[in-house]
Amino acid sequence: MTEQEIKTRLAQIWGKLPGQALLTDGKTSLTYQAFIKEVELLTACLAQHKVSSVALLADNSLQWVIVDFACQQLGIALLPLPAFFSKQQIRHSVNTAACQLLITDNPALLCGRLLCGSKGDELGVEQNTITVQRSTHSSLYSSVSTPLSFYRITNESAVAQDNPLPEHTSKVTFTSGTTGAPKGVCLSLEQQWQVALSLKNAVTPMLTDKVKRHLCLLPLSTLLENIAGIYAAMLGGATVVVPTLAELGFNGSSSLNFTALLKQIGRHQPSSLITTPEILKGLTMSAGQGWQVPSNLAFVAVGGARVSSSLISQAQQAGIPAFEGYGLSECASVVSVNNGSEHQSGSAGKPLGHVKVSVAEGEVVVSGNIFLGYAGDRSSWGQTRYATGDIGHIDSQGYLHITGRKKNTLISSFGRNINPEWLESELKAFTGIRQALVFGDSQPYCIAGILPQMMAGQAQVSDEQISAMLAKMNSHLPDYARVKDWFYLDECLFADPELNTANGRVRRKQMTAFLQTQIQRMYRQAS
Template identity: 45%
Template structure:
């Protein structure tokens, strides 16, 4: 099967560029081959990569494919404790990183020289040998960790063949020849990794890789709109991938006078639920936005709308290499299931994936999602958050007696709270929230909160018989209060930038 490196190596055109420069396909292939040989000389079996978006990330990714090394991308939005958990669980041999102090606690940790130059002060850091070999399915080439709906995220194990099957299916479905793709999401996100790098390279295209700070990201769930829009203007891509929150920003700017790049041919939107009205507003302003659906356990995208095949209100038509069925209302996917979860042998060799999403498949193959089987929140930035995890941190100090965390399809988490003592001041509650936030990664932190007017336990219709919150009922009853926590403060600083476009 043709790999992205094979496709790039045959090209004398520029195939990758970032703020540090650009490489033709042949130049990229030469550097990747050199790096792969070096990594093999160091006898690395499992390599973690902690790096900003850029050509270096691409080089390491492709070098691991060539060298037969298992790559473990470390999301920048993980907390330090989450990264350490990943490294320990995967028995990582070495890390390519510029965050050397984070790993310097063990005296056996050492920096090894790389002759292949990598920008951004990236270095190869050898780690002490693990106590045991990693428990991973045979054939694992990449272990991708999602945003971590709880404190310890699961590692999805994928083979190289599975990734390439997915990338080729996306190339065929989207149908762009030699696209100029701008990577806006972190490359540690599987969707951007496969659809944003492999697919354009397989199509003979070009991958643009600005750093996340240039794009405008601060942390994982805040963005500077002006930087983001300027990035789109500067790079003028044919294709991009957006979360619903980024699409909302782009559409709001267009409605305020900003002109989207005329180069845009395809804007894929995924990672969380997308309002149909938002997609319609995008189309009215020449933003060719199309919703898709997927999950890491299926090597990313499962279904996708395109200009040629689309259905309003759906998440798109199922990709041809996959089969989708419904069991007890839940969407089940087969055809390219993950090899299994890291260190969970009982999950290996599954014939199908239970998605946890409720919905239906139309007669002509389009998926329609109606909800989630579990209490999982998916923020409008595409981060998975288990509300019970965040609630347990808020309740840990004992200052609060009740809390409900919300944030599905919203840019950040908010909470409805009851203090243990009704005389507790707002300042004391704020301090309790701040202490909990310090124990959480940024995407799971509570940005705003409101007191419950009276405890939930005094309102039986809001709790189950065993005291569990009836989340849908709570959300309905306190909808105005919840909406007020998001009013004019979506964490984007959007109003100031929108005014700029109105007066420009």
């Protein structure tokens, strides 16, 4: 979809819904026409800055979406920054994308995270004298308590690079990666909206008149929520609800007040959600404890990590219409998804119509809509196919199955390949298990480290219950993949930046090395 096609399609859809809110945060609501006026207001402001790359460090809000669309209007590359990125990762991202301007709704956060100034390796910024202009109509910016602030980036290392972004870059999304220096995935405007359109075509026909209100649960800096949440919902004529992350109960990348999250879901009564496996698990547990699932909830997409088929089944039995999908930033987010009419347990759904998915030597390969390349890495530009690093297969009915990461595969002492993510997702599906790590490389069988759910310093499951869970899981597994022993993990391990990425993904190699003494002790005791 070109920029003009996007404008035309949205105008056609929302021209038929003149009084319906396109966006709301629960306090301020914007119809399509009011939204366009706000975008035009900010577009005029941004045009005065004469920049080609902008960084956005802001909470979920109506302003976030307006900035996104204003950058699209001007052909400016937008770099959404996750609030949970460390200051080193923020500086790395901004410098790599050669951002010339930084927009924030929280100047105090800016100085705290970027160390305003110009000493050493700090990112120098100065507040620009150009402010958001107030219009004569009822402007969003005159009604909110935290208007946007603009900062000119002055650090020469951030602006001196020679065209660090591929041509036609509209958005730069930095993956968490396995190191402290994430990679910047560059995407065009057409690539992003093509995914949104394919999602709308794949899901909406089966849910005609059912998906009317989408509630954003994930940070908008997450590409999945940005494209599948905002863009696809707009194309489907659904109102997008955007509470702040604090209102949703988020504190950092992996701390969540579930009571606050349930309150927002109850308040806004959404018909669609996008969740991670951990959030879905919490919703399922809450439903089992009496929480009332919204009666109009019609579609819950689950992504971000591998999800157990048993968790999907538990959710559906609890009245939560959960469906697994699969995607990567390098493919502009979603590649495949299950839906209400076409779904298969244990699969990641059928590939969307705009991509071609194949499997080469067990590895999933995607072509048709892959990224433009990585920021600052010309060797990655211009690819036509992307080897995902994920192990999987496509069955006879066309469903894609993902079993794990190629680089994480364990090879037992009997020569059998085992994907630890497969077993870990099955373990984490059990109520009472918060985190699990499976080990067994060059060993005769697998063992697991387990972190139980805690409350007031007490584990919510006993040793006997954990052992019973393992036995239940093993009864459905081939003998070579069974987990035959386990030990407790300490919660502090998952707060250590040396052992985890900024958004909570375990650095498997480092974690295994750190726990090696404990792992070896388990095998010695068994022998």
